[in-house]
Amino acid sequence: MNKLLFILFVNCCYMSIAHAAKWQTLTAEQQTVLSQFSAQWSTLDSVKQEKLQRGANRWLAMDDEKRNNVLSKFNAWQKLSKDKQKKLTKEFESFKKMPTVQQQKLRSTQQKFKKLSIEKQQQLKAKFRQQQQRKKMINKNRTKLQKKTRAITKQRHR
Secondary structure, eight states: OHHHHHHHHHHHHHHHHHTSOOGGGSOHHHHHHTGGGTTTGGGSOHHHHHHHHHHHHHHHHSOHHHHHHHHHHHHHHHHSOHHHHHHHHHHHHHHHHSOHHHHHHHHHHHHHHHHSOHHHHHHHHHHHHHHHHHHHHHHHHHHHHHHHHHHHHHHHTO
């Protein structure tokens, strides 16, 4: 059994290496974009290589304005704390799991929000924060009430 597992493991490793692209097969432009990976390219599995190649192709297809936009977003991301990055990553994963209709609805709402004046945006944000605080207070009070109810119920059953 162990021999079979070893053979399967070696085959899987070989298959990912066999399908891996050699650095020399990349275009000069792709090599420039992916230059930071040149030394370790041959050790990356084929899935990672393909993902990097697709990313390089997307980058190369962008105009300067889009590239600058992506760079500014990336720099903003880098400035976030690790906790904030984790939270946003988790939220994005949850967004990707939503039905397409719901995703489109959220995107549409966001676009409408961006078109509002800064003052209106701030008003809506403040209103949203107030609603969130109210919800927290309601939940906190509900929890207190539930604890009191349980305590009273326990006393009655004694």
